[in-house]
Amino acid sequence: MRVVTQMSLTQAVDLTRTGDVWLFRGHSRADRAIQTLTNAPVNHVGMAVVLEDLPPLMWHAELGRSLPDVWAGEHRRGAQLHDLHDAVQVWSTKYGQRAWFRQLQPEVDREAEDAVLRTIARMDGTPFPSSAGLITRWVTHRGRRSRPERAENTSLETAFCAEIVAMTYQAMGLLPADRSPSWYDPGRFWSGDELDLIGARLGTEISVG
Numbered sequence: 001m002r003v004v005t006q007m008s009l010t011q012a013v014d015l016t017r018t019g020d021v022w023l024f025r026g027h028s029r030a031d032r033a034i035q036t037l038t039n040a041p042v043n044h045v046g047m048a049v050v051l052e053d054l055p056p057l058m059w060h061a062e063l064g065r066s067l068p069d070v071w072a073g074e075h076r077r078g079a080q081l082h083d084l085h086d087a088v089q090v091w092s093t094k095y096g097q098r099a100w101f102r103q104l105q106p107e108v109d110r111e112a113e114d115a116v117l118r119t120i121a122r123m124d125g126t127p128f129p130s131s132a133g134l135i136t137r138w139v140t141h142r143g144r145r146s147r148p149e150r151a152e153n154t155s156l157e158t159a160f161c162a163e164i165v166a167m168t169y170q171a172m173g174l175l176p177a178d179r180s181p182s183w184y185d186p187g188r189f190w191s192g193d194e195l196d197l198i199g200a201r202l203g204t205e206i207s208v209g
Helices: 009-015 029-038 084-094 110-123 131-142 161-171
Strands: 005-007 021-025 044-049 057-062 078-083 098-102 206-208
Touching (some): 005 009, 009 084, 009 206, 057 084, 057 161, 078 084, 084 098, 110 161
Antiparallel strands (some): 021 044, 021 098, 044 057, 098 206
């Protein structure tokens, strides 16, 4: 994988905007299992949320509860809103993950930001699926990558990271609303895969560290 740009975490956090995606790749057994099952170079994805005077945040879903959820004000698992700088540090140091981010162009407008907040209000705290459930979803949908499924229900009882980002992008009008969020895995947001964004594009991966 060729990365054309690298910057420090502080520089990346200062540069990131709402809608930018953050991607992570680890080397643990679980990380490699996710990469293999999804045929992707990365195993986790989150989305930046940068609004007015708030510090840059990351909206994602994970099993851990190392950081307080900014939305709920407590430590929890599942869909969470974290301080972006702290979240990337945790994923880099505690979880041993390499980080990149891709900038969304053009910048989102106020309507899209409102859609992000509505999605967070609706989905924050949604449980992360069990390991068995997660594997079943990825194995099932990996065989359907060339045949997108129609979305029958946009409300999920459980959600993993790529589903959270996909549902938020759908609410922002950036992804087709009739495609199931479960069709997306972390690798869909890597430049090596085609992501059919509506009226926007994601830039090249910028290595962070």
